[in-house]
Amino acid sequence: GYHEHAAKTIFVSPSQRNDEEAVVDRGGYRSMLKTNFEKEELEGHRTLYIGVHVPIGKKSHRRHRHHGHRHRRRSRELDSGVDNGRESPTYYTPSQRVQFLLGTEDDDEEHIPHDLFTELDEICLKDGEDAEWRETARWLKFEEDVEDGGERWSKPYVATLSLHSLFELRSCILTGIVLLDMRASSVEEVADMVLDQQETVGPLGDEVRRKVRESLLKQHHHQNQKKLANRIPIVRSFADKKQSEPQSMDKNGQVIPPQTSLPIPNDGKAEVSRENSAVDFSKIDLHFMKKIPPGAEASNVLVGEAEFLDKPVVAFVRLSPAVMLNGLAEVPIVTRFLFILLGPLGKGPQYHEIGRSIATLMTDEVFHDVAYKAKDRNDLIAGIDEFLDQVTVLPPGEWDPSIRIEPPKNVPSQEKRKIAAQTGTDLGDEEEHEGHGGPELQRTGRLFGGLLLDIKRKAPHYLSDYTDGLSLQCLASFLFLYCACMSPVITFGGLLGEATEGRISAIESLFGASMTGIAYSLFAGQPLTILGSTGPVLVFEKILYKFCKEYGLSYLSLRTCIGLWTAFLCLLLVATDASSLVCYITRFTEEAFASLICIIFIYEALEKLIHLGEHYPINMNNNLDKLTRYSCSCVEPPDPSNATLRYWEQNNITASEIYWEALEVKDCIKRRGEFVGTACGPHGPYIPDVLFWSVVLFFSTVFMSAFLKEFKFSRYFPTKVRQAVISDFAVFITIFTMVLVDYVLGVPSPKLKVPSVFKPTRDDRGWLISPLGGNPWWTTLVTVIPALLCTILIFMDQQITAVIINRKEHKLKKGCGYHLDLFVVGLMLGVCSIMGLPWFVAATVLSISHVNSLKLESECSAPGEQPKFLGIREQRFTGLMIFLLMGCSVFMTSVLKYIPMPVLYGVFLYMGASSLRGIQFFDRLKLFGMPAKHQPDFIYLRYVPLRKVHLFTIIQLSCLVMLWVIKTSNYAIVFPMMVLALVFIRKLMDCFFTKREMSWLDDLMPESKKKKLNDAEEEIIGFNVPNPHWFEWCQRFLSCILLNDSTT
Structure with missing residues (x-):
């Protein structure tokens, strides 16, 4: 029964959603009384998408700007099961559904993804004990936890999640309350709307409802509040000044400007608007605030256990427009998402892991966009399933989950997850434009x-x-x-x-x-x-x-x-x-x-x-016992050369009238005297310390x-x-x-x-x-x-x-x-x-x-x-x-x-x-003598045999040596001609290397982009082209025609 029910609800048409007030998705909700995340449910999740049909026709929907209506029309056609007069399948794989969703354009700005700051707050409610929400973790890109001592943040690390908690999170989204595009201006309104919706699916009772509401409204204590003593009240507008004011929707789907928003009944609840929120900066970590990108929004995850509950209360809320909820987030930015999970006592660690799972999902590039663009519960479920398709499971016996993984230096782009591979993607053209043959170097044909x-x-x-x-x-x-x-x-x-x-x-x-x-x-x-x-x-x-x-x-x-x-x-x-x-x-x-x-x-x-x-000689044969006898003095040359005699005559110098021993070094050299003594070198007296000091400075x-x-x-x-x-x-x-x-x-x-x-x-x-x-x-x-x-x-x-x-x-x-x-x-x-x-x-x-x-x-x-x-x-x-x-x-x-x-x-x-x-040349030079198992994962080593790589390097090294010899010889004037000759040598290398090998070894493309194109090409060859060898042959044939290469 559960499998049939789940399969029935996941593919509900987006056009069937209820647009009254917030978008409330009831499709997958069922009573959770006295049962929490059953084993059968988890098994159902694992078997949910087996045997799914692949849609006929185009496999992806490319993104076209300014044509959002076309995507929506396509969506309605698919949901209605008709495509150009014939029946089309209504099932998607998770990745296809996500790619279609992310390929749509929204007319309003409320569904444009922003950077997200996610905060995890936890609470434990027991009778007779006062409690408050305490911040335990936060995410901007990587996870940071409040250490057990509670005095400091941990180092950022890559979040490691248990697979079980991800499936439990999926159950929460599938069976809990999902409120999309809720219009609320305070935490009180959010709590009331969540509890109102809860009453329609599983009444809590007045007393429990009151306690749950009080729990949601309790004070939030943030980690940074202990460090900040000075209170500096500052009023700040948290809307991004560079963006226009967001628009909200009324019940009939009409656009309402912010200044004419519908009035909110004054029932004694605190009223906080987005436009006039005052913030106490004494409770804000200004240093951390600088790391948050402009225009970022908050995602608050509230999990905890309560003694008065006998079944969990789960809600996923997306606010539209995003509003400033004072005291809810650590930093003064508007809140867009809330995830609420309150359950019975005894399962605090389980709830904590579920909270970490949704927070980590919100930092994922793809699910983050899905959360902004989701039309109903099914889109969120597809986003989770797509995430599960990408995760890597580490065996428990070979990995210690307590180890915190350091953030990587380079994170691969997730764009290929957002856009389906297109048949016949022209990698050749893209590769061609990555050189320096752009429009700047095209001949114009004019003077x-x-x-x-x-x-x-x-x-x-x-x-x-x-x-x-x-x-x-x-x-x-x-x-x-x-x-x-x-x-x-x-x-x-x-x-x-x-x-x-x-x-x-x-x-x-x-x-x-x-x-x-x-x-x-x-x-x-x-x-x-x-x-x-x-x-x-x-x-x-x-x-x-x-x-x-x-x-x-x-x-x-x-x-x-x-x-x-x-x-x-x-x-x-x-x-x-x-x-x-x-x-x-x-x-x-x-x-x-x-x-x-x-x-x-x-x-x-x-x-x-x-x-x-040469200019500052040192005495290499010092005898420490004879240092007192070392001396160097200037004397008249005993046998002056003809050049010296002419110099004296031209400058009116009379050698016999000069007191040579009193001359300084410069004057002695100027008058062509000679240096005599044990401390004299070939060009003058030895100079202590200068050469050694020069080496130290160098x-x-x-x-x-x-x-x-x-x-x-x-x-x-x-x-x-x-x-x-x-x-x-x-x-x-x-x-x-x-x-x-x-x-x-x-x-x-x-x-x-x-x-x-x-x-x-x-x-x-x-x-x-x-x-x-x-x-x-x-x-x-x-x-x-x-x-x-x-x-x-x-x-x-x-x-x-x-x-x-x-x-x-x-x-x-x-x-x-x-x-x-x-x-x-x-x-x-x-x-x-x-x-x-x-x-x-x-x-x-x-x-x-x-x-x-x-x-x-x-x-x-x-x-x-x-x-x-x-x-x-x-x-x-x-x-x-x-x-x-x-x-x-x-x-x-x-x-x-x-x-x-x-x-x-x-x-x-x-x-x-x-x-x-x-310089790639030196990377290839290091490969000589390096065993294959120790060689770095250079992209060209995947496609070019190592002997060809070495041959290419040897030719380049020989050219470098030739240039060096010419540059340092008396024939350096022909150096530019030899540099020009390298262009012709490079052309002759086509006789020893194929075009494909040269494209990997000799171009201007950075390593990271090469790997992106490589991954894309493998995806195309593996999934969209029946014969990869045929594809490669066609690509080379077209390259030969375009290059007019008669030798190939």
């Missing part, structure tokens, strides 16, 4: 068409690019990158000065970087890119200067001609939409290029640290930066302190600390040297250079040949870095601008050439560090939930301030001279190492 589209795309966001930069995170990023950019610019200028005999040196490098960086930050399409100097440019400058010196040509004039030709060719590439070729740069090329630049940063940081030993900077950056994941200090102060300002705090320690100890470590005067390094040149100068006229034409090589260099460096910055996993929302970026770089390259300044292009490591320092994470995360990555703070403020302050550095030498160079070298090592994160 400067891509540039104009970039400007139109970026113009609406231009103002927000500055307003979005007003944050502490941007300040931290700016201070960090200013220090990181200063040293390479000055070092590059110094090296260039040595190579060109001072024609272009540190001051020119500083001025050029500042001017180019400011222009790029103001007008570029992707201002997150940081400009810098590159090694191949330095090699090109050396070769060009040597050529000019041999043939008697003016170096600066010839360089100006080459620069103007390069600028013209860059503008020509912009005009012809040549940046669309970037779509051929795949992960294979990106990772090889990015890995090389990161490794070079690490290598050069260590190399510069080691080279300090590694302290690296480790302290990494430690402070990861400090946001620690358990110390509040979240805002950990993230907004310590983690965001990690590098700046490290630099400041190291500078302070170095200053206090007083060890003469090498310091940053910044030009103190704003003028050209040489007096024989100005700020404007003539393109012809003293060179023959034909040099203006011949220079187009080296300009072609420079154009390739600029184009490849700029666009590969731009591709890395514009990756899909960075979740950029304002679009990119490849054409506009190249236009600004080309234009400024011409300006720098005319002014005799170095050329600057996108710097890969600095740009990656810039992006990493601006990552946005969700501020309002539930206890135990990991902050979600939201994207990057896209703005122009940081880049603009970095290069603006760099230009003012000439006037800040009094401060900058205290920064030790080893500290900046440590920052370079940290940036290079941190930029290697997320």
Whole structure:
């Protein structure tokens, strides 16, 4: 009898519900007198859906916005059993019913799901004892319990439920009172309506009814009330200001605005409206309140045992509109749901587990939406059954239920539970759009068409690019990158000065970087890119200067001609939409290029640290007993060389008149003296402590930066302190600390040297250079040949870095601008050439560090939930301030001279190492020598044989080694050509790998999205396509046609 009754009630048509007052569902109610959750009922639940028919036709109902009536019409057709003139089945599986329900659109806002805060309150009522509702647990995402001592909350943990309690909860919903869209403004009204409904199905008696009502109205004691002593009365509106006021429905289904709500009879009951609720904040945990998302609503679970009851009173209530019920919830938000369970004494633990079950269900993404959209009891039952379909049961003998499971770092999305798999879902298209071949890189066929589209795309966001930069995170990023950019610019200028005999040196490098960086930050399409100097440019400058010196040509004039030709060719590439070729740069090329630049940063940081030993030598053969005899003095060279004699003659130095032993080290070196003594090295006296102190500063900077950056994941200090102060300002705090320690100890470590005067390094040149100068006229034409090589260099460096910055996993929302970026770089390259300044292009490591320092994470995360990555703070403020302050550095030498160079070298090592994160190449490199059972679950290992993965990695490693050899050799000028060659090498790899293998190994899709598509594809192949091999063959065949690949 029970099975037939249950089967009869679960599939009642939603159109048959009673819309009088609240929606009262009586379909599954039966008397619970002297019986509580019988064993037969639970067995009935287990066998309820066996043999259910699958609906004919479409298996799912896709969500269409603004067409909610169409779904309702479809629902009525299905419920009536007629579909286009033929009979259609009226049965659903739980998941299909849930998917159909969640696919509908509601005209009113009351059924739009909100975030939920769920609170579990318990009570034990005995005669002669006063009792109150006490908060025992709460849920925002994960469960938190009041510990047995009652003084503190537990750590958030994943709720583990017994299967028995879930079936008992199902019985409660099936046989208890279900009131949907109840209109009430106070707890008293809720209690009266629940008890009125109880009278229609199972009278309690006047005395019991009175006691139950008094029980429901008892005071609620919350855990946080013990900690708060100060009482601060504050009046606050708890309706979400950004949303319009909710609408309620009268008996006839007419919409009633809030200001014209039906009057409530004044029968002595407390009247609390949603609009004028006053809250005492002395009883509110304001810290916890900050973790609740805006617009969230409350779900209150009230369970307990009463001596005067001989049968349970169960009710599930959904209020419409949600109202503020003072004192009911721990936090001052409106209440949407109530679950009430009062039963006889002796089953308190059982009721507690049922309360935990409904609270955990309300935090489930799918059931949460079902609870908002449910039309009747059957929808709620289907939601529970769908939840039961997804749960995992742990054997009691292999698991300790008392163990609290830590919240996972990443929780898989539940979207596939909400939407039925569609036959023929085009995963290929979705996969294709996950690359960087979006509309930004499509050829327009018009001159400067891509540039104009970039400007139109970026113009609406231009103002927000500055307003979005007003944050502490941007300040931290700016201070960090200013220090990181200063040293390479000055070092590059110094090296260039040595190579060109001072024609272009540190001051020119500083001025050029500042001017180019400011222009790029103001007008570029992707201002997150940081400009810098590159090694191949330095090699090109050396070769060009040597050529000019041999043939008697003016170096600066010839360089100006080459620069103007390069600028013209860059503008020509912009005009012809040549940046669309970037779509051929795949992960294979990106990772090889990015890995090389990161490794070079690490290598050069260590190399510069080691080279300090040449300038600050140490005595490796110390004898502690002879320390008092060590000395080093300056003497006149006994046999001066011809070069020394000429130097003395040119500077009017008379060696015999100099008191050599009294000279300091600098003066001795300046006058070409010699150092003699047991404490002298090959280049001067041994300098104690400096090299060792430099090593200490170097590694302290690296480790302290990494430690402070990861400090946001620690358990110390509040979240805002950990993230907004310590983690965001990690590098700046490290630099400041190291500078302070170095200053206090007083060890003469090498310091940053910044030009103190704003003028050209040489007096024989100005700020404007003539393109012809003293060179023959034909040099203006011949220079187009080296300009072609420079154009390739600029184009490849700029666009590969731009591709890395514009990756899909960075979740950029304002679009990119490849054409506009190249236009600004080309234009400024011409300006720098005319002014005799170095050329600057996108710097890969600095740009990656810039992006990493601006990552946005969700501020309002539930206890135990990991902050979600939201994207990057896209703005122009940081880049603009970095290069603006760099230009003012000439006037800040009094401060900058205290920064030790080893500290900046440590920052370079940290940036290079941190930029290697997320590069798939290094993940695959770790697989060598790792047994298969210990290998991580990388998605590509599921579909690509391990030998093919190793082959792919070996080819990429070989290319990386080739690039390294060329980059560090005298032929570094051809480095851009070799980077371009990687694109062709990647094309040749199609001969050794199938298209499917390459799609898993070489693309831009993040791991998490790959797994989502993988799961979706498996579902389609397994359930909707008769022959999976046929599906795969068709997919590959279509890909070949679309790609026009003749080799396949």
